[in-house]
Every structure is written in C-alpha cells, then in structure tokens.
Amino acid sequence: MLAAGGSRDEQDCRNGRAVSQKHRNTIARSFRQGKGRLSKGLEVYLSVMQYHRRMECKLTVSVVEEGVEGDIGDDWEYTVTATVIDPNGRSLEAGRIRVPEHHLKPGTTQPPPSAAGVKIRAGACGAFPKVELRLDVNEVDWLVDDPGTTTVMIPIDCPGQGKPAFSKEVAMSVEVRERPKALGGKATFKLTLRLATVCL
Ligand SMILES: [Ca+2]
Numbered sequence: 425m426l427a428a429g430g431s432r433d434e435q436d437c438r439n440g441r442a443v444s445q446k447h448r449n450t451i452a453r454s455f456r457q458g459k460g461r462l463s464k465g466l467e468v469y470l471s472v473m474q475y476h477r478r479m480e481c482k483l484t485v486s487v488v489e490e491g492v493e494g495d496i497g498d499d500w501e502y503t504v505t506a507t508v509i510d511p512n513g514r515s516l517e518a519g520r521i522r523v524p525e526h527h528l529k530p531g532t533t534q535p536p537p538s539a540a541g542v543k544i545r546a547g548a549c550g551a552f553p554k555v556e557l558r559l560d561v562n563e564v565d566w567l568v569d570d571p572g573t574t575t576v577m578i579p580i581d582c583p584g585q586g587k588p589a590f591s592k593e594v595a596m597s598v599e600v601r602e603r604p605k606a607l608g609g610k611a612t613f614k615l616t617l618r619l620a621t622v623c624l
C-alpha cells in the first residue's frame with residue numbers, strides 16, 4: 425500500500441499514526457513535569473480530533489445516463505454542481521462535473537460521452553447531510569444557445585465505520601426552450617446521477 429522508501433516517521437505520517445504518537449510523547453513528558461491534569465484533557469481532545477481527521481465521509485457523484493425528449497437540437501453540454509450541506513445547514517464542500525458539447529439525439533438516452541464524476545468531502549461519518557444538485561444544460565446553436573437550469577436537494581446517509589456503503593440514484597429533468605422564443609420549440613433534458621458515500 426505504501427510507497428517503498430521514506431523514514432518510519434514519514435510512513436507513520438502517511439498512516440496518520442505519527443501525530444498521535446508525537447502527542448502521546450508530549451503528554452507523557454508533560455505528565456512527568458506535573459502537568460498531568462491538563463495533559464489528560466489534551467489527550468482526550470486529541471483522540472477525538474484524530475478520530476474525526478481519520479474517519480470522514482466521502483461522497484461520489486457520477487453521471488449514469490443522459491437523455492432528451494423533444495427536438496430543439498442535438499448539441500448538448502451540461503454541468504452538475506454538487507454541494508454538501510451538513511445537518512446544521514452549512515455548506516461543507518462543493519464539486520463540479522463538466523460534460524462538454526457532444527451529440528445527443530432527440531428521443532434517446534445514453535451514457536455520458538466519457539466517465540463523468542466528482543468526489544467531495546461530506547463531513548462526519550454517521551451523519552445525515554444533504555446534497556444540493558444544480559444542473560445547468562445548454563443546447564448549442566450557431567446564433568443563440570438554448571439554456572436551462574434546475575436544482576434539487578437530496579438527503580444522503582453517511583454510514584459509520586463497519587456499516588454497509590450507501591448509494592442512491594437521482595433523476596433530474598429540466599425543460600429547455602428554443603431561443604429565440606419565436607421558434608417555439610421545447611425539449612426536456614433528463615439526467616440520472618448516482619450518489620455514493622463511504623466512510624474513510
Ligand atoms: Ca444546436
């Protein structure tokens with residue numbers, strides 16, 4: 425797992441052990457100097473901090489399938505912006521998937537033109553955050569492009585250590601109108617995303 429070479433300290437660092445060991449040495453030294461009570465509190469604090477640093481929920485958002493109903497053209501591009509919101513309503517981290525202009529025939533569905541996904545930190549293991557998914561699509565035209573946007577909020581589960589991984593599929597759709605409007609056409613762009621979390 426580890427690259428060959430490097431001192432033991434460096435390897436421990438990569439394993440997340442060195443921090444703990446160095447603090448334990450500091451605590452032991454402080455204890456010998458008569459600062460035992462402070463060190464005990466410090467030790468508990470550091471243990472908790474280390475737990476949170478080592479075990480964190482990671483969310484992967486990936487595109488499973490794209491499709492379009494109605495015909496306003498077949499040159500589509502889109503962006504998915506995923507923002508993890510913790511149980512207190514704070515934004516934790518955002519990630520973006522960009523799928524460049526490519527061919528998508530009206531009335532069909534297909535996988536994305538190449539693997540499309542993003543990994544985002546999703547906070548503490550065992551928590552129930554939400555993820556905001558914003559989809560911006562565009563049908564590319566010679567004169568005036570046809571844009572559309574929609575946003576959904578999806579609750580997700582971040583299983584704790586030793587629990588089964590969590591995964592769910594989310595279907596998004598957005599109505600896109602031909603521009604200029606005098607041309608009158610409209611289409612529905614559909615996207616299926618997979619959300620998967622793991623505690624690492
Ligand atoms: Ca077009």
Ligand SMILES: [Ca+2]
Pocket residue numbers: 565567568569570602603604
């Ligand atoms: Ca147009």
